[in-house]
Amino acid sequence: MDSVQLADIIKAVLEDKKGININIIDVSKSSIGADFFLIASGTSVTHIKALSDSVDEKMKKDYNILPMHVEGYNTARWILMDYRDVIVHIFHSDDRDNYELDDLWNDGAMKWREEAGAAKE
Numbered sequence: 819m820d821s822v823q824l825a826d827i828i829k830a831v832l833e834d835k836k837g838i839n840i841n842i843i844d845v846s847k848s849s850i851g852a853d854f855f856l857i858a859s860g861t862s863v864t865h866i867k868a869l870s871d872s873v874d875e876k877m878k879k880d881y882n883i884l885p886m887h888v889e890g891y892n893t894a895r896w897i898l899m900d901y902r903d904v905i906v907h908i909f910h911s912d913d914r915d916n917y918e919l920d921d922l923w924n925d926g927a928m929k930w931r932e933e934a935g936a937a938k939e
Contacts, residue, residue: 819881821846821853821903827881828873828906832858835872836865838911853903859911863894869908870897877901 819827825842832840837858846853860866870891877883887900895913899906 819883824883824901824904825854825856827876828856828901828904831873831876832856832869832908835869837869837908839914852905855905855907857907857909857914859909859914861911863910866894866897866908866910867891870894870899870906873899873906 829840829842837860840856840858843855843857844853845855858869860869870888874885874888877885883901885899885901887898889898890896895910897906897908899908
């Protein structure tokens with residue numbers, strides 16, 4: 819499975835679980851460690867953990883893929899899931915606004931921005 823397929827599968831899982839403001843940013847030209855950052859928000863600690871759990875379960879069950887590393891699960895204000903070529907960031911909405919990770923990587927090409935509702939190349 820390539821990184822585009824992986825990002826699309828994870829995006830679909832997050833959409834299914836009502837993830838908010840899902841963006842996929844192509845960082846392949848800016849980062850040596852990943853091809854895409856997938857950034858999403860949840861409404862509460864419970865929702866953020868459910869989003870993370872759903873991604874983890876889908877990737878394990880259907881593709882036998884485990885994250886290399888997961889951070890922030892206990893506090894669930896910002897969970898990072900490292901799937902090698904795709905780094906998943908699931909934020910509480912307040913924290914996402916504070917850290918502005920989407921803007922930090924604004925030199926990356928936006929593959930998907932939920933507000934626009936369509937893929938961008």
